[in-house]
Amino acid sequence: MAQPCRILVLISGGGSNLQAIMDTVDDNPQAEVVGVISHNPNAYGLIRAHINEINTSCIIPHQNETRIEYDKRLSIAIDKYQPDLIVLAGFMRILSDDLVLQYEGKMLNIHPSLLPKYTGLHTHQSVLDSDDKEHGASVHFVIPKLDAGPVILQAKVPVYEDDSVDTLAARVYEQEHAIYPIVIKWFSLGRLNMRSNQAYLDDKCLPINGYAPD
Numbered sequence: 050m051a052q053p054c055r056i057l058v059l060i061s062g063g064g065s066n067l068q069a070i071m072d073t074v075d076d077n078p079q080a081e082v083v084g085v086i087s088h089n090p091n092a093y094g095l096i097r098a099h100i101n102e103i104n105t106s107c108i109i110p111h112q113n114e115t116r117i118e119y120d121k122r123l124s125i126a127i128d129k130y131q132p133d134l135i136v137l138a139g140f141m142r143i144l145s146d147d148l149v150l151q152y153e154g155k156m157l158n159i160h161p162s163l164l165p166k167y168t169g170l171h172t173h174q175s176v177l178d179s180d181d182k183e184h185g186a187s188v189h190f191v192i193p194k195l196d197a198g199p200v201i202l203q204a205k206v207p208v209y210e211d212d213s214v215d216t217l218a219a220r221v222y223e224q225e226h227a228i229y230p231i232v233i234k235w236f237s238l239g240r241l242n243m244r245s246n247q248a249y250l251d252d253k254c255l256p257i258n259g260y261a262p263d
Contacts, residue, residue, distance in 0.1 A: 053081040054237035057132035059140040060087050064094020065222060066138035066159060066229055071101050073230035080237035084130040086123070088142055104130075120148040127152070134236050137191065138229070146193040154243040156191040157236070159229050161221050163187060163203055163258070168196035173214045173221070184208050184217060186225045187259065188232045190243045199248035200259035201241065204228045 056074065058067050067085065074080045085098040085105045098105045106126045110119050119142075127135065137158040149156065162172040164187040176184045185205040192198040204224035208217060235241040241250050248255045 053079055055083045055131060055133045056080055056136060057084045057127060057130045058082060058136045058138050060085060060092055060094035060138050061089050061141040062092055062139055064097045066225055067094045068097050069226035070230055070233060077234055077237060086126055117145050120145040124148055124151060149191055149193045157188060158191050159186055159188050159225050160196050161186050164189060164196060164200050173217045176208060181208055184221060186221050188228055190248055199243060199246060201232050201248045201255060202228050202259045
């Protein structure tokens with residue numbers, strides 16, 4: 050039997066997506082969360098990892114440290130875990146191009162919008178300001194350009210007239226927790242990869258908005 054896919058999760062805060070991933074991986078013998086890294090020593094996600102007996106590292110930014118300098122230290126910490134897959138789960142730092150390219154094709158992110166719409170921050174407010182009728186989340190491969198990597202899977206939610214940022218965000222988070230583990234399972238089973246800046250599932254190139262069932 051092949052060794053399980055070694056998954057490393059990078060977080061900044063509460064770790065709700067981390068929890069969803071850990072819960073799902075327990076039922077997938079082909080995957081194992083081997084570590085959790087945060088830049089924030091107070092991230093509750095680190096406690097979630099400890100409860101699940103998963104190793105953690107905290108790489109705290111130094112004063113006046115450049116992004117490249119920080120990412121060199123982060124890369125050293127990442128490599129100690131020898132991951133097959135790096136999962137960004139609310140990791141609120143923009144990664145340098147060098148670090149992203151170092152792990153090209155083995156780094157995933159989840160973004161709270163229906164990419165390519167609304168990259169960056171404050172996506173829920175942007176949706177409300179634009180009077181959009183639907184919102185959602187996108188899982189994508191990470192490339193140097195922010196939130197621009199090939200989309201693998203999206204989930205949509207309705208936007209109601211009385212929605213606030215908080216109610217809309219809660220609806221999106223619920224979908225994030227559902228779709229991120231699915232994509233991770235695809236990768237761990239060898240079904241998913243990135244080639245020539247495009248996502249492939251079962252050797253089929255996915256469209257711009259990711260997987261869509263027939």
